Amino acid sequence: xxxxxxxxxxxxxxxxxxxxxxxxxxxxxxxxxxxxxxxxxxxxxxxxxxxxxxxxxxxxxxxxxxxxxxxxxxxxxxxxxxxxxxxxxxxxxxxxxxxxxxxxxxxxxxxxxxxxxxxxxxxxxxxxxxxxxxxxxxxxxxxxxxxxxxxxxxxxxxxxxxxxxxxxxxxxxxxxxxxxxxx
Numbered sequence: 001x002x003x004x005x006x007x008x009x010x011x012x013x014x015x016x017x018x019x020x021x022x023x024x025x026x027x028x029x030x031x032x033x034x035x036x037x038x039x040x041x042x043x044x045x046x047x048x049x050x051x052x053x054x055x056x057x058x059x060x061x062x063x064x065x066x067x068x069x070x071x072x073x074x075x076x077x078x079x080x081x082x083x084x085x086x087x088x089x090x091x092x093x094x095x096x097x098x099x100x101x102x103x104x105x106x107x108x109x110x111x112x113x114x115x116x117x118x119x120x121x122x123x124x125x126x127x128x129x130x131x132x133x134x135x136x137x138x139x140x141x142x143x144x145x146x147x148x149x150x151x152x153x154x155x156x157x158x159x160x161x162x163x164x165x166x167x168x169x170x171x172x173x174x175x176x177x178x179x180x181x182x183x
Contacts, residue, residue, distance in 0.1 A: 020160030027124035039074035047106025071095035087171035099169035106148030
């Protein structure tokens with residue numbers, strides 16, 4: 001029996017997996033530690049300045065993205081979508097119009113569709129945002145902290161995950177409109 005490629009990449013919800021999350025490798029090594037208080041910075045395994053800047057540059061070139069201060073006065077860079085493109089579910093945004101915040105150490109705060117978030121966490125690239133655990137209901141459970149990339153290969157994965165968050169915030173993957181969006 002042959003399974004089509006399209007079928008293989010569709011989770012039980014019927015919504016395809018974001019292209020950047022298909023064939024997601026497992027992250028090697030220990031998971032980093034995070035401070036348990038606001039703004040939940042990553043405490044070890046941070047990116048060097050070159051990787052951080054490359055990640056920021058890759059996010060900035062996504063369609064309709066602009067940089068702004070990180071939401072809620074947190075340190076780092078916030079990335080927002082042009083208003084006419086920001087048609088994703090409210091849970092796709094982390095605050096103040098941002099769909100992604102990049103911490104000074106290279107970790108990213110973002111949201112993904114729940115089934116996408118589960119895959120990213122299961123493959124070792126992220127953890128559920130500590131506030132989603134402590135403030136159940138106030139912060140959606142698909143809110144993640146994606147670990148800072150430690151090398152070029154991890155940078156490529158981080159860019160793919162950021163692209164999935166961008167698609168979620170836009171409410172679409174390519175020409176496919178995601179359910180429950182403002183399209």
